[in-house]
Amino acid sequence: xxxxxxxxxxxxxxxxxxxxxxxxxxxxxxxxxxxxxxxxxxxxxxxxxxxxxxxxxxxxxxxxxxxxxxxxxxxxxxxxxxxxxxxxxxxxxxxxxxxxxxxxxxxxx
Amino acid sequence: xxxxxxxxxxxxxxxxxxxxxxxxxxxxxxxxxxxxxxxxxxxxxxxxxxxxxxxxxxxxxxxxxxxxxxxxxxxxxxxxxxxxxxxxxxxxxxxxxxxxxxxxxxxxxxxxxxx
Numbered sequence: 001x002x003x004x005x006x007x008x009x010x011x012x013x014x015x016x017x018x019x020x021x022x023x024x025x026x027x028x029x030x031x032x033x034x035x036x037x038x039x040x041x042x043x044x045x046x047x048x049x050x051x052x053x054x055x056x057x058x059x060x061x062x063x064x065x066x067x068x069x070x071x072x073x074x075x076x077x078x079x080x081x082x083x084x085x086x087x088x089x090x091x092x093x094x095x096x097x098x099x100x101x102x103x104x105x106x107x108x109x
Numbered sequence: 110x111x112x113x114x115x116x117x118x119x120x121x122x123x124x125x126x127x128x129x130x131x132x133x134x135x136x137x138x139x140x141x142x143x144x145x146x147x148x149x150x151x152x153x154x155x156x157x158x159x160x161x162x163x164x165x166x167x168x169x170x171x172x173x174x175x176x177x178x179x180x181x182x183x184x185x186x187x188x189x190x191x192x193x194x195x196x197x198x199x200x201x202x203x204x205x206x207x208x209x210x211x212x213x214x215x216x217x218x219x220x221x222x223x224x
Contacts, residue, residue, distance in 0.1 A: 009149070042113070042199050042215025088151065090213070096167065097142070097213055101151040
């Protein structure tokens with residue numbers, strides 16, 4: 001079973017700061033998704049990356065997929081309190097979606 | 110736009126009691142999943158149904174059973190609840206099982222406490 005390691009596990013920052021969270025695996029990803037989960041809610045898809053080296057931007061969020069497709073990062077510019085939540089990387093295997101352990105982000109006003 | 114609906118949202122059980130978590134989706138998705146989420150453990154797959162009429166075990170199936178009642182509904186049953194099953198349970202669906210770019214849609218979760 002492919003294991004996804006996310007770092008850091010917890011992150012508390014002030015509004016306006018930048019941050020990066022990471023997702024790593026010892027195996028090659030077929031594709032990678034990033035989800036955000038807010039308290040009391042289910043995770044919601046932010047982005048899907050498929051091609052090694054791919055970069056996608058979603059407003060202040062920038063997602064990178066490593067050239068070797070074994071790692072990914074999420075960079076947030078000028079974080080806002082609304083960015084608070086649990087960020088999960090997810091890869092898909094045969095009929096299954098495999099979740100990382102998550103990075104819990106808190107942005108303080 | 111209901112999406113994925115789970116019931117109940119909260120439940121407290123005593124050890125040994127049984128219960129069923131219900132899940133329904135209105136997006137005509139083929140695949141449905143049950144996950145549990147524990148602190149520091151991410152989401153772990155309990156069972157999934159790639160298509161109507163099929164179910165398969167995930168990472169942590171022990172102590173659970175599932176039924177894919179029809180294309181819309183996928184239920185999770187705890188036959189004899191144990192404190193280790195205290196968790197938040199999420200139902201999810203996707204259009205195609207394991208599709209490379211398929212999006213998972215989640216319900217709001219069911220918080221279960223077993224005393």
